[in-house]
Amino acid sequence: MHSFKELTIEFSRRFNTPHFPKYPESLYAANDYFLGLGGKRIRPVMCLMGNELFNDIHEDAWQVATAIELFHNFTLIHDDIMDAAPRRRGFETVHQKYGASTALLAGDVMLVVAYEYLNKISSSHLKPIINLFSKTAREVCEGQQLDMDFEKLSTVSPGEYLKMIELKTSVLLAASLKMGAIIGGAGDGNSDHLYEFGKNLGIAFQIQDDYLDAFGDPEKFGKTAGGDIRQNKKTFLLIHALRTATGSQQQELHALLNSDSNDKVERVLKIFRDCNVDEWARQLKQQYFDKALFHIEEIAVLSSRKKPLLEIAEFLIQRDY
Amino acid sequence: MHSFKELTIEFSRRFNTPHFPKYPESLYAANDYFLGLGGKRIRPVMCLMGNELFNDIHEDAWQVATAIELFHNFTLIHDDIMDAAPRRRGFETVHQKYGASTALLAGDVMLVVAYEYLNKISSSHLKPIINLFSKTAREVCEGQQLDMDFEKLSTVSPGEYLKMIELKTSVLLAASLKMGAIIGGAGDGNSDHLYEFGKNLGIAFQIQDDYLDAFGDPEKFGKTAGGDIRQNKKTFLLIHALRTATGSQQQELHALLNSDSNDKVERVLKIFRDCNVDEWARQLKQQYFDKALFHIEEIAVLSSRKKPLLEIAEFLIQRDY
Numbered sequence: 001m002h003s004f005k006e007l008t009i010e011f012s013r014r015f016n017t018p019h020f021p022k023y024p025e026s027l028y029a030a031n032d033y034f035l036g037l038g039g040k041r042i043r044p045v046m047c048l049m050g051n052e053l054f055n056d057i058h059e060d061a062w063q064v065a066t067a068i069e070l071f072h073n074f075t076l077i078h079d080d081i082m083d084a085a086p087r088r089r090g091f092e093t094v095h096q097k098y099g100a101s102t103a104l105l106a107g108d109v110m111l112v113v114a115y116e117y118l119n120k121i122s123s124s125h126l127k128p129i130i131n132l133f134s135k136t137a138r139e140v141c142e143g144q145q146l147d148m149d150f151e152k153l154s155t156v157s158p159g160e161y162l163k164m165i166e167l168k169t170s171v172l173l174a175a176s177l178k179m180g181a182i183i184g185g186a187g188d189g190n191s192d193h194l195y196e197f198g199k200n201l202g203i204a205f206q207i208q209d210d211y212l213d214a215f216g217d218p219e220k221f222g223k224t225a226g227g228d229i230r231q232n233k234k235t236f237l238l239i240h241a242l243r244t245a246t247g248s249q250q251q252e253l254h255a256l257l258n259s260d261s262n263d264k265v266e267r268v269l270k271i272f273r274d275c276n277v278d279e280w281a282r283q284l285k286q287q288y289f290d291k292a293l294f295h296i297e298e299i300a301v302l303s304s305r306k307k308p309l310l311e312i313a314e315f316l317i318q319r320d321y
Numbered sequence: 322m323h324s325f326k327e328l329t330i331e332f333s334r335r336f337n338t339p340h341f342p343k344y345p346e347s348l349y350a351a352n353d354y355f356l357g358l359g360g361k362r363i364r365p366v367m368c369l370m371g372n373e374l375f376n377d378i379h380e381d382a383w384q385v386a387t388a389i390e391l392f393h394n395f396t397l398i399h400d401d402i403m404d405a406a407p408r409r410r411g412f413e414t415v416h417q418k419y420g421a422s423t424a425l426l427a428g429d430v431m432l433v434v435a436y437e438y439l440n441k442i443s444s445s446h447l448k449p450i451i452n453l454f455s456k457t458a459r460e461v462c463e464g465q466q467l468d469m470d471f472e473k474l475s476t477v478s479p480g481e482y483l484k485m486i487e488l489k490t491s492v493l494l495a496a497s498l499k500m501g502a503i504i505g506g507a508g509d510g511n512s513d514h515l516y517e518f519g520k521n522l523g524i525a526f527q528i529q530d531d532y533l534d535a536f537g538d539p540e541k542f543g544k545t546a547g548g549d550i551r552q553n554k555k556t557f558l559l560i561h562a563l564r565t566a567t568g569s570q571q572q573e574l575h576a577l578l579n580s581d582s583n584d585k586v587e588r589v590l591k592i593f594r595d596c597n598v599d600e601w602a603r604q605l606k607q608q609y610f611d612k613a614l615f616h617i618e619e620i621a622v623l624s625s626r627k628k629p630l631l632e633i634a635e636f637l638i639q640r641d642y
Contacts, residue, residue, distance in 0.1 A: 021459075027466040078429060082422040101403040101469055104425065108399060109462040111429070112455050115436055119451045123444055130440045130451075134433050138342075141430040145348040148422055 001052060001305065004312040007045045011065060015041070019070065019113055030098040030106040034077055037089045043176045044069040049312070050180025050194055053305055060121035061183045064129060067117035068176050070110050071133070075140055077107040082148065121183070128182055136175040143168025155242065156234045162203065170202030196295040204288035204317055210235035211281045214269060226265030232257050236284065237277050244275045289317050322373060322626060325633040328366045332386060336362070340391065340434055351419040351427040355398055358410045364497045365390040370633070371501025371515055374626050381442035382504045385450060388438035389497050391431050392454070396461055398428040403469065442504070449503055457496040464489025476563065477555045483524065491523030510621075517616040525609035525638055531556035532602045535590060547586030553578050557605065558598050565596045610638050
């Protein structure tokens with residue numbers, strides 16, 4: 001068994017190799033540039049851990065992990081175009097550096113190359129892997145579309161927001177684990193529980209992310225606090241506040257959403273606290289985390305095999321704040 | 322055996338069915354809209370003909386044909402974004418109607434769904450089909466990038482232009498035929514010859530397309546003549562003219578490329594004719610067409626089976642002008 005950290009190091013070492021042809025350089029330099037910016041490689045390592053929960057890591061799992069990481073980077077390149085984001089991980093985004101058209105093509109070709117990696121695995125697992133990968137890829141696109149739709153709406157229900165988060169973020173985490181499980185030879189019951197573990201963990205992580213953006217310590221969190229509030233992003237927190245605030249709080253919140261004043265973040269946070277949004281978010285996160293734990297408990301393997309996954313789940317969720 | 326026309330009718334009938342989920346409607350309406358605009362469906366029918374050259378059409382060929390047509394439409398949606406084209410087939414382009422972000426995602430998801438159709442075929446052919454499909458998809462992206470690169474260059478060699486055309490246009494025609502051949506049970510030799518037939522036919526077709534845009538009868542051709550000339554597109558004709566024109570013709574040609582005068586098309590065409598570009602293009606087209614015919618002759622099946630493919634090749638190339 002390997003820890004998350006050990007697998008991250010080994011995956012990063014293997015992933016650090018050319019994935020694209022040399023020609024035309026005008027296209028592939030953009031892909032090489034973006035992959036060179038790094039990343040936490042959480043999803044591919046989840047695939048490896050999903051495999052190792054049931055069996056020694058099979059060579060196929062490395063191929064699928066590579067495909068997953070390429071897919072994830074494809075979504076980032078295209079999302080950055082849609083968001084007109086100038087920077088990612090502290091560096092210029094692909095469209096900023098190479099133009100929108102090349103960024104669009106660089107993303108397209110990265111998705112195609114992801115499928116080329118999938119197609120390297122043994123025939124026995126090819127169909128179920130491509131099935132799950134494609135379904136997930138489709139869902140991630142759907143989640144991104146919902147996210148853009150919600151930006152234009154004045155209200156979004158918690159259920160709608162949850163569905164969006166599930167599609168945009170959680171299903172890829174869940175599917176990464178399950179693809180690993182399939183390669184590890186897991187049966188349907190076990191691999192479905194692992195999928196649900198990943199999905200609920202992903203939702204808990206997103207609630208935490210929303211929470212930390214508002215209430216986190218900027219020094220520990222590494223981002224300026226209140227970014228979501230400044231951009232009027234419909235996070236779990238804002239959606240809940242808009243539903244629980246009193247009449248006068250509602251009025252003030254709507255006025256703040258339409259303003260750009262310097263104390264906007266501070267005043268929105270005060271309303272959040274007055275509505276107990278912080279406590280509510282901590283509880284909601286815990287609920288999803290508990291669901292995740294329930295599903296991993298249901299998996300019929302020796303509990304010692306679950307240790308690395310439980311460790312990384314605790315690490316991702318129990319961040320210091 | 323079926324004619325191109327018969328297969329087109331049957332493919333169009335089968336293709337005219339929902340290919341996407343209903344939700345989120347904001348995403349999938351864009352895909353349904355674009356597919357509803359129609360198209361000649363040449364590539365999927367080539368796949369069916371490639372199958373029928375060797376064997377009765379297998380159910381798998383319809384799945385692959387569907388994947389090919391979805392892939393082709395994905396490239397059109399994304400190309401239209403890159404070209405900022407307002408109209409396609411007489412209707413609004415997807416980005417014009419639904420916005421660039423939705424068009425980008427609609428294209429992405431269409432590519433994913435293309436792979437979902439591929440993944441429906443029997444396991445025995447899955448790997449070689451996904452291999453060829455993915456390689457071709459990558460090449461089409463490379464061709465589009467080269468096309469954009471060339472727009473910014475002052476000169477492009479005939480060899481470079483040929484490579485671009487091959488990637489952007491011909492390989493998909495070639496691969497469509499070959500994927501059909503694989504499903505029809507053809508051996509490597511036969512299916513490679515069929516690929517070369519399609520590739521050379523595609524190049525001949527592109528030379529003809531360039532020719533007709535300049536010299537074609539607008540009434541028969543259905544486009545305004547001289548569109549490429551007005552846009553300074555580096556077609557086979559312009560590239561050849563720039564290399565064979567005399568000193569004074571060169572000077573005039575470069576001046577015209579930098580001008581927007583009303584008689585631009587007329588004057589460029591005069592230089593083309595003075596340089597015998599029209600005759601040269603007709604000969605070049607014939608050379609590639611002959612190469613295509615050579616390769617289809619080399620395929621070891623009864624010549625009666627080749628009849629529908631030869632008919633459509635003649636039809637595509639020997640257009641009336």
